[in-house]
Amino acid sequence: MSSATILTPPPALRMRGITKAFPGVQALAGVDLDVRAGEVHILLGENGAGKSTLMKILSGGQRSDAGSIEIDGRAAVLDTPRAARDARIAIIHQELALVPEMTVAENVYLGRAPTRFGMLDHGPMVRGAAALLLQLGANIDPNERVGALSIAQQQLVEIARALSLDAKILIMDEPTSALTERETARLFETIRGLTARGVAIIYISHRLDEIFEIGDCITVLRDGRHIVTQPIDVADRRELVRLMANREVDELVPASARTMGRSKLRVEKLSHGSSLHDVSFSVRAGEIVGFAGLLGAGRTEIARAVFGLEAIDGGIIYVDDREVTIRSPRDAIAAGIGFVTEDRKGEGLVLSRSVRDNVALPILSRLARLGIVRSRHEHSTAEDAVRDLRIRTPSVRQLARNLSGGNQQKIVLAKWLATGARILFLDEPTRGIDVGSKAEIYLLINELAMDGVAIVLMSSDLPEVLGLSDRVLVMREGRIAGEFTRADATPERVMACAVGM
Amino acid sequence: MISRTTMRRIVAGREAGTALGLFVLCLGLWIATPYFATAANLTNVAEQSAIVGVIAIGMTFVILTGGIDLSVGSLVALAGIVIGSALQRGLPVPVAVISGIVAGVVAGALNGVMVTRGSLPPFIATLGMMSVARGAALMLSDGRPISGFPDGLRLLATSRVMGIPSPVVLMLALYLFAYFVLTRTVFGRYMYAIGGNEEATALAGVDVTQYKTLVYAISGLSAGVCAIVLVARLNSAQPIAGIGYELDAIAAVVIGGTSLLGGSGSVIGTLIGALIMSVLRNGLNLLGVSSYLQQVAIGMVIIVAVLIDMGLRRRVHRSTRSSA
Structure with a gap:
């Protein structure tokens, strides 16, 4: 090892030239990312910028087409979630990945529960989970069924699970989206405690306020490319928004x-x-x-x-x-009256159907004669909605699933406006x-x-x-x-x- | 009735793969045995598929909404016995036929009420009905077949329309109608919407309870129609008829690419699925494959068809989801 590397230790994580293409989409085009131990590194970008894909590659959920990953200066192959876990990389998903029927403790230790003679050993599991939750300042009973918890509490359980992995690199994908201010403050304390112990944190969020509060360093991605990386103290709010969207x-x-x-x-x-x-x-x-x-x-x-x-x-x-x-x-x-619900995917849209079908759903009987849908009426209603609400979609036949979150939300709005609400x-x-x-x-x-x-x-x-x-x-x-x-x-x-x- | 764009969608869609499977199967059998591609045999195959094909229509509706109907086999027997006893009592053929259909619809609607009002899982509700209807058929008939019917009924099975057996014509007409209903009508759209996201559909002001009840009634209706064809063909109503039909119908739907999770699929796929099943059975018979081995082969076809389908779906899904 040369003296230079001793003086400046390699970053906890170094990703170089990460490239990933999906049919029709270049999700990542040669993205670099360095994250040092003990820092909170903010990853910022619009939906579709490539943040999620990059993090999936880092956590073994997806393989890159090209590029390399080094952990503590050593080349790493993270082709499975297992390999990522062994490299002590943990991810807290935005969409919760918990088993509602199991208890909090069982979820925290899911897949690696302590056993004795092949039987689940509940004692250490419950104690361990309780300690982790206490550390998070969460007042949650480890024996409670996860399904009985609020979304915010479930998010805390998910965080506890990541903590229990003793991760060196922790990825948090919008961890505060369901938390109250107080819970957020607690989470930030925990994050500071983790970074003090040398954990590197990659933090994805859209909330600018919290980014400035918790971040040390920020990287902006746009259209699958690395745009800028800078320390948070020199970053400027409006500038970031502009870089992300490339427009004022x-x-x-x-x-x-x-x-x-x-x-x-x-x-x-x-x-x-x-x-x-x-x-x-x-x-x-x-x-x-x-x-x-x-x-x-x-x-x-x-x-x-x-x-x-x-x-x-x-x-x-x-x-x-x-x-x-x-x-x-x-x-x-x-x-x-129209109601745009909180849970867009669960209650707002039929993701497996087209933009047109979704917009027309509440007014189908109005668009029909003798129970037969008048396609032309239906089509023009949807076309109008796409134009009026500036929904970005290749056509009204596109499946709702394939649109970005913002455009999906516009479909929900369009649906209610179509009813004349x-x-x-x-x-x-x-x-x-x-x-x-x-x-x-x-x-x-x-x-x-x-x-x-x-x-x-x-x-x-x-x-x-x-x-x-x-x-x-x-x-x-x-x-x-x-x-x-x-x-x-x-x-x-x-x-x-x-x-x- | 089918426009050019719809034609294009069918060709480009999921049904194309299933149709290709059917085509390859037929081609293979045509090469393997001289007895397959004869007019008589092909007519026979079509007639064979008409029985399960008709129930598979109702099954497609049920599965599209995310449900399942295990009772249809028993409902075929019950409706058949109702028709048989009506004829035995000297009622005219149309009345007997209609009472059979009514029996199917009523039992199906009961399934629907159990699923919607009673909040029973469809699997459980229809599993119960499967046993209840079978028992009722056995009770009504005292466990014995009823036979000796007027010619009017038999004509339904033996007559031909332009050389094609009536049951096949009936099946094709019903498929065409179901295709129209699913793609063009408000009702059809609701089926897909309910299967895709029941919550969102209810929030859009659709009376989900009513439509789901109706779907099971439709399944019962198709069991009733199937019973007519079966009774006419065998010239006898049997309380043990239709055993295992529910599984054949589910298999046809699934081979045809309709998702058991609901929300996606088509009745055209189901028709092809039903044809694949009967071509396969017929072909294996012609090749002298033992009936034991036949069961193994059919089971494997179901599994492979769904595996291929899931593979395709996952690839499409992944490529669209990860770009977000």
Whole structure:
């Protein structure tokens, strides 16, 4: 070994010229990435930039066509997940990979559970999991079934699993997308503890605020190419957004002058089990009303109740000042209400069907005569939607599965607009969507409001709620805990109200 | 009825592979035995496929929505016995035939209600119905076949339309109709949507419960139609008829490329799948392969067909997903 390498130790990870092509797509074109031990290296890029593919190659989920990987200066072959694990590389997936029927402890040690005489040895497993969860500051019982946990808690279990692998290189793919501020803060403490021990962390996120808080170094990918790597202290927010999207994007759409009409939707004393208590609010035509609050505060439940997905215990709903009875989504649609759900893939889209089929789904019977779909009507409805919402797709026949997150979300919006909905509930409309598409969705939301649509926006992304809404309602434990005008709604005030200070 | 773009889609789609499989199979048999490619034998093969082919239509609907129907074999027996007893009591042929169909539809609808209102897994609900319907058929007939029917009924099996046996014409007409329903109608679109994502479909205001119930009723209907053909052909209604038909129908659907997870597939694929099954049986018979070995061969064809299909699917899936 030469003296030079002793003076500057090789990086924990060195990827060189990583190339990967899929039929029709060059996912990665000669990407380099160096990550030093003890640093948090941010990987930034729009959906489709190649981040996920790069990380899959690093974690053994996929093989590269060309390129080399060195770990601590030694060439490594990571062609299987097993090989990656042996090299002490762990990945925390954005889409949770847990077994709902098993306990927290069993999930943490899945595939390498301690055994005694060939039998599962529960004692050490439960103790180990408890210790890891404590380290994360998570109040989760190791014997609880994972399926019974909230998404945020499941994410923490996933993180605990990665920690238990004693990884030297830890990949985190949007680990905070379902976490509250407090849980995020805890996670960051854990991350700092890990880096102090020399763990290298590759951190993928779209949230610029948290990137600047936790990152040491940042790499931007675009269209499968390495664009820039720089220390975080010299990085500039707007510059990063520009590099990522290669175009100027306002971080948030500025509030434009909108004229508000009459009351469109009024909800009075809505109650549902233990999740909603006497919730009353109203939205005018052309108004955007934001709902802020911690995870589980009841935001989603409001939308589900108004949309007829949950039987309500009490409450009256008025549309255009007329009382309406909503017992099913069909009633809601007839009343002119649309609901863009939080879980785009689970509830919003039929991924295996085309853009056209998805857009037409709620209005098929309207597009048909004698039960036969009039293809021309259907086609032109979808074509209009693609044009109006600027959905990027080669054709309306493309399967929804093949589009990016931002464009998928636009299909969901298009679907509701096609029904002629004049009241739209948007639940986490930009979750998991890259910055460029986010800005476009914001623009669309704004345009819809200008067009007189009444919009109810539910989001855990505080800047999003504050940036878009005319009024902000804060939920806490199933009640409306406060209301702020746009001018009064500062992040500090809203947060204080949400946590009950 | 089938436009040029649809033709192109069929040719380019998943069905092309299955059709190629059928073609290669036929070619092989044509070379291997002089008895295969005769008009009489091919007519026979088509007639053989008509029985399971008809139930496989209903099965395709059920599987497209992500369900399964194990009761159809027993429903064929039950509907057949209903037809037989009606005829025995001297009821006219049309009335007997309709009562058989009604029996199938009612039992199928019951399956649907158990699955939707009762939230039973389709496997369990229809497994139960499989036994109930078989038992009912045995009870109604006292365990004995019913035979000796008027000529009107027999004509349904023995007559020909332009030289093609009526059951085959009936099957083809039903496939054409089902193809139209699945691709062109609101109902068909809902089938794919429900199978692809039931939650999202319900959220779009579609009454999923009603449509899913209907799908099992359709499966019962196709079992009823199958019973008519079978009774007419055998000139006898047997309480032990149709044993194992459900598995043959599922095999035809699966060989035809319809995903057991629901949401994708086509009735054209199922038709080809049903033809492959009966060509294979026929060919192996002609080649003098023992019936034991035949079962092994058919089992292997099912497995290989699905393996190939999954391989293709995974490749397409991977290439599209990883680009995200």
